[in-house]
Amino acid sequence: MLHVDPIFTATSAVPSAVLAAGAEVPPPFTIGRVFTETRLDSWLALGLVLAAGLYLYGVHRLRLRGDRWPVVRTVCFIGPGLGGIAAVAVSGLHAYDTALLSVHMVQHMVLSMISPIFLALGAPVTLALRTLPVRPRKRLVAIVHSRIARIYSFPLVAFTIFVVNPFALYFTDLYRYTLGHAWAHELVHAHFIMTGCVFFWPLLGLDPLPGRWPYPGRALLMMLSVPFHTVLGLTIMQSSTLFGGDWYPSLGLSWSNPWDDQVVAGGILWAGGEFVSVTMIAVLVVQWVKQSEREARRLDRELDRQEARERAAEAAGAATPTPGAPA
Numbered sequence: 001m002l003h004v005d006p007i008f009t010a011t012s013a014v015p016s017a018v019l020a021a022g023a024e025v026p027p028p029f030t031i032g033r034v035f036t037e038t039r040l041d042s043w044l045a046l047g048l049v050l051a052a053g054l055y056l057y058g059v060h061r062l063r064l065r066g067d068r069w070p071v072v073r074t075v076c077f078i079g080p081g082l083g084g085i086a087a088v089a090v091s092g093l094h095a096y097d098t099a100l101l102s103v104h105m106v107q108h109m110v111l112s113m114i115s116p117i118f119l120a121l122g123a124p125v126t127l128a129l130r131t132l133p134v135r136p137r138k139r140l141v142a143i144v145h146s147r148i149a150r151i152y153s154f155p156l157v158a159f160t161i162f163v164v165n166p167f168a169l170y171f172t173d174l175y176r177y178t179l180g181h182a183w184a185h186e187l188v189h190a191h192f193i194m195t196g197c198v199f200f201w202p203l204l205g206l207d208p209l210p211g212r213w214p215y216p217g218r219a220l221l222m223m224l225s226v227p228f229h230t231v232l233g234l235t236i237m238q239s240s241t242l243f244g245g246d247w248y249p250s251l252g253l254s255w256s257n258p259w260d261d262q263v264v265a266g267g268i269l270w271a272g273g274e275f276v277s278v279t280m281i282a283v284l285v286v287q288w289v290k291q292s293e294r295e296a297r298r299l300d301r302e303l304d305r306q307e308a309r310e311r312a313a314e315a316a317g318a319a320t321p322t323p324g325a326p327a
Contacts, residue, residue, distance in 0.1 A: 026095045028255040029103075037092030044189070045090045048082050055124060058131040069127065073206075077122025084115035089189055098179050099251060101243060101258070101265040108166070109272040111189055116196030117204070117280065125207035145210050153202050154211045159221050162199040163228045165191070170236070176245045203284065215288035222281045229273025237266030 027033065039045070055077055062069045087093070088107045096103040125144060129137055143149060151157055169175050169188070178184040202209050203218045213221075239262065242248060248258035 025251055025253070026099050029096055029100065033095070034092040037095040038090065039094060040090065042090065042094075042186075044186070045086070048086050048090070052078055052082050055122070055127065058124075058127045061131045062127075067130070073122050073127075076118040077124060079118070081115050081118035081122055084110050084118065085193065098185060099248075099253065100256060100261055101248065102261050102268060105265040105268040105272075107189065108192060109268065109276070111192035112162075112196040113200075113273070113276045116193065116200045117276075119197060120201045120204040120206060123206040125209070129208070144208065150210045152198050153209050155202055155213050155217065155221055158199045158202060159225065162195055163225060165195055166228075166232055170232070170243055173245075175243060176247060179244050179247045200280075203280070205287070215284055215291065219281055219284045219288070222277055222284060226274055226277045229277065230270055233266045233268075233270025233273060235266070236269060237263050239266075 026037070055074070059069050059074055088110045093103055093106065097107055098104075125140070128140055132140060152161075169178075178188050201207060202212050203221065205212050205218075212218075236243065242258055243262060243265075248261070
């Protein structure tokens with residue numbers, strides 16, 4: 001429930017664009033508003049609670065069976081994963097996502113880049129495969145290895161979708177349309193989450209997904225994504241037109257300048273995109289090194305077993321008396 005300043009309560013003071021969207025003009029943005037404007041009655045809040053409950057139930061099932069599940073995976077999935085989505089889409093930030101482009105960009109970064117990484121680190125597909133009954137497990141395997149899943153999870157396809165989507169949204173009339181239609185704006189949020197998951201899930205490689213590339217290829221894709229975020233962020237910062245057309249000026253916010261806010265929004269996208277991309281490259285390099293070390297240890301163990309078998313064969317041959325030789 002929004003708490004609106006008295007200056008905005010009169011119908012004559014509310015811009016027609018806001019009335020068309022069915023929303024009220026929010027009060028001046030403060031850190032405290034992030035908590036006081038929180039709403040828990042959205043479909044997304046219900047979905048987050050349901051996802052957290054199913055995940056924790058799966059972990060509980062494993063423990064009852066005596067199996068272990070890494071605590072760090074649970075923390076990643078529930079905390080920065082689902083919690084990150086809630087922090088930007090359910091908290092008070094949601095009240096400002098159509099009033100401030102900078103707030104929308106924070107949502108963009110978290111929903112499409114940060115939360116999907118931690119959701120992937122939670123390995124929910126692996127957890128489901130270990131806890132589901134036989135028939136649902138077979139169905140899940142069939143879905144994961146279906147033709148559609150193979151196409152969308154193929155790294156080049158996922159990379160193309162991940163890179164092209166922001167340009168298609170912000171450099172067309174689509175973004176202006178989502179500002180004036182609440183259902184379209186919520187759909188964009190869901191699309192951000194799905195796009196990020198499709199891109200990052202195969203890169204991190206904890207779940208058994210088809211078509212995964214070796215680590216050098218994954219790191220290369222992340223390096224290629226860096227310039228796109230830089231170009232998009234700088235273009236937004238230096239643009240001579242307002243994104244969203246007349247939407248932000250029509251709100252008549254006395255406490256925010258749309259031009260200054262757009263510069264901040266571009267900076268968030270630029271800096272945030274580079275930070276996440278560089279961090280992901282570092283994560284992939286660490287995973288690559290660990291995989292190389294595991295492979296080296298596996299080869300060492302195999303060589304040790306071969307040497308042990310050869311020594312045992314030699315010892316057996318030496319202990320066997322030669323026919324005709326004196327006892």
